[in-house]
Amino acid sequence: MYEGMKERAVDLGKTASSSDIIFDALRDEIISGNLKAGESIRQEYIAKIFNVSRIPVREALKRLEAQGLVKNERYKGAIVSSLSEEEFIEIYEIRLLLEPLVIKEAARRITPETLKIAESYCNEFSAEPDSNNWGKLNRKFHEALYRDSKKPFHLKIINEASDRIDPYIRAQLVLTHGMEQARIEHNEILDACRNGDGEKAAKLTYDHIQDSYNALIPYLRKITDGA
Amino acid sequence: MYEGMKERAVDLGKTASSSDIIFDALRDEIISGNLKAGESIRQEYIAKIFNVSRIPVREALKRLEAQGLVKNERYKGAIVSSLSEEEFIEIYEIRLLLEPLVIKEAARRITPETLKIAESYCNEFSAEPDSNNWGKLNRKFHEALYRDSKKPFHLKIINEASDRIDPYIRAQLVLTHGMEQARIEHNEILDACRNGDGEKAAKLTYDHIQDSYNALIPYLRKITDGA
DNA sequence: ATATTGCATATTGGATCCAATTTGCAATAT
DNA sequence: ATATTGCAAATTGGATCCAATATGCAATAT
Numbered sequence: 062m063y064e065g066m067k068e069r070a071v072d073l074g075k076t077a078s079s080s081d082i083i084f085d086a087l088r089d090e091i092i093s094g095n096l097k098a099g100e101s102i103r104q105e106y107i108a109k110i111f112n113v114s115r116i117p118v119r120e121a122l123k124r125l126e127a128q129g130l131v132k133n134e135r136y137k138g139a140i141v142s143s144l145s146e147e148e149f150i151e152i153y154e155i156r157l158l159l160e161p162l163v164i165k166e167a168a169r170r171i172t173p174e175t176l177k178i179a180e181s182y183c184n185e186f187s188a189e190p191d192s193n194n195w196g197k198l199n200r201k202f203h204e205a206l207y208r209d210s211k212k213p214f215h216l217k218i219i220n221e222a223s224d225r226i227d228p229y230i231r232a233q234l235v236l237t238h239g240m241e242q243a244r245i246e247h248n249e250i251l252d253a254c255r256n257g258d259g260e261k262a263a264k265l266t267y268d269h270i271q272d273s274y275n276a277l278i279p280y281l282r283k284i285t286d287g288a
Numbered sequence: 289m290y291e292g293m294k295e296r297a298v299d300l301g302k303t304a305s306s307s308d309i310i311f312d313a314l315r316d317e318i319i320s321g322n323l324k325a326g327e328s329i330r331q332e333y334i335a336k337i338f339n340v341s342r343i344p345v346r347e348a349l350k351r352l353e354a355q356g357l358v359k360n361e362r363y364k365g366a367i368v369s370s371l372s373e374e375e376f377i378e379i380y381e382i383r384l385l386l387e388p389l390v391i392k393e394a395a396r397r398i399t400p401e402t403l404k405i406a407e408s409y410c411n412e413f414s415a416e417p418d419s420n421n422w423g424k425l426n427r428k429f430h431e432a433l434y435r436d437s438k439k440p441f442h443l444k445i446i447n448e449a450s451d452r453i454d455p456y457i458r459a460q461l462v463l464t465h466g467m468e469q470a471r472i473e474h475n476e477i478l479d480a481c482r483n484g485d486g487e488k489a490a491k492l493t494y495d496h497i498q499d500s501y502n503a504l505i506p507y508l509r510k511i512t513d514g515a
Numbered sequence: 516a517t518a519t520t521g522c523a524t525a526t527t528g529g530a531t532c533c534a535a536t537t538t539g540c541a542a543t544a545t
Numbered sequence: 546a547t548a549t550t551g552c553a554a555a556t557t558g559g560a561t562c563c564a565a566t567a568t569g570c571a572a573t574a575t
Binding site: 080116119120123124126127128129147148151152154155158159162211212213214215217218222225 | 307347
């Protein structure tokens with residue numbers, strides 16, 4: 062009886078805690094490049110912004126540390142992690158291994174709903190005039206394509222890997238006008254997914270990541286020097 | 289002046305916080321299988337054991353959640369994560385991709401010190417009579433072999449993946465007497481590392497993981513049912 | 516006998532308070 | 546001018562306290 066109530070109850074149960082909200086907010090600031098590598102995050106400062114005590118802030122920072130985005134140092138605050146060129150290369154190695162594998166599965170079982178979402182982000186990305194939003198939309202597009210892969214563990218790794226390099230990707234998207242290339246490749250990948258052609262989607266994704274890497278490497282030093 | 293002091297000062301600086309100690313302890317309990325999937329961890333209970341308040345316990349639990357080992361649920365405590373057969377397979381997929389890659393690099397640059405450590409754990413593993421210690425020694429052996437890979441991001445993923453399946457591996461090591469097989473394979477891998485033969489070490493590691501998977505699959509249902 | 520209701524208890528999330536100690540800067544000494 | 550010392554302020558880790566509410570069980574109603 063009243064089956065509809067169940068879903069509403071579940072939704073109510075999912076009200077995010079302060080800690081969750083602060084975690085998401087800080088993660089966003091870091092991966093957007095708004096908080097740069099080496100910068101210090103003071104607990105008290107964040108607590109005041111969100112009108113909460115330091116407790117939920119500290120929990121959020123501990124979680125960010127577990128994911129490698131910051132390093133908590135006593136009396137110094139949470140220092141935003143930097144990325145050496147070696148680690149940067151490592152992350153691309155992992156992306157090149159896992160993302161083609163994931164999209165292969167996802168493309169084969171992709172649902173019309175997911176396809177709609179991905180198409181939407183793809184179009185938004187192509188049309189967006191504000192370069193500050195390119196990074197986020199690019200990310201959302203790729204996330205959408207992987208949704209139906211049924212590989213949560215792979216996705217967790219891909220997400221964390223992407224978080225680490227996202228600030229650099231975003232800076233590069235703004236600096237160069239490699240948008241054209243990205244737009245073309247996104248549409249090709251989307252097309253392969255529409256046809257359920259996992260193999261082709263995988264190959265295109267591999268090349269897409271490789272292109273991203275090639276575009277980014279020359280800018281890596283420039284960006285890290287500028288910090 | 290007094291150069292030696294620096295190192296001591298650094299060492300002193302690394303005194304672990306309560307939160308760190310509790311995190312390590314809970315992680316150990318989970319990956320040892322002492323705390324089983326589905327069990328609830330009460331903050332107050334842990335706090336009393338360690339004679340601390342709930343604050344550091346909560347921070348530890350948040351970190352464990354970030355790594356996927358528990359899921360914090362209000363009024364219910366931190367529930368130890370279970371692993372579906374699909375996720376189990378996923379983790380082995382990832383291990384099969386990353387571990388051979390890592391050991392290939394590690395074997396090429398392995399130092400005498402690291403080799404000594406790995407040999408030590410290998411021998412301990414072979415000689416250990418108490419089956420409760422097999423899992424930990426097995427893990428330590430593999431960790432040692434990967435030490436010189438210079439791939440921190442890969443290692444982090446491998447560690448977290450291993451954490452998730454370790455309870456099952458340990459149960460299986462105790463249930464079957466596949467120790468013989470493991471011992472032989474460990475020595476073969478170690479030998480390839482001694483010779484700096486990265487390719488061979490990678491191939492042997494791949495087969496070793498594959499064997500582990502084959503041994504574990506039949507026991508997976510048995511173990512999860514028994515919980 | 517079974518289902519519903521109400522209340523005491525348990526349990527977590529967050530606020531406030533306290534302790535420890537590093538950091539930064541000014542005063543002092545060389 | 547430079548290096549050393551001393552002290553106030555800043556900052557984090559942890560303890561204690563409070564609020565909200567879910568859970569479990571007993572009492573009640575059907």
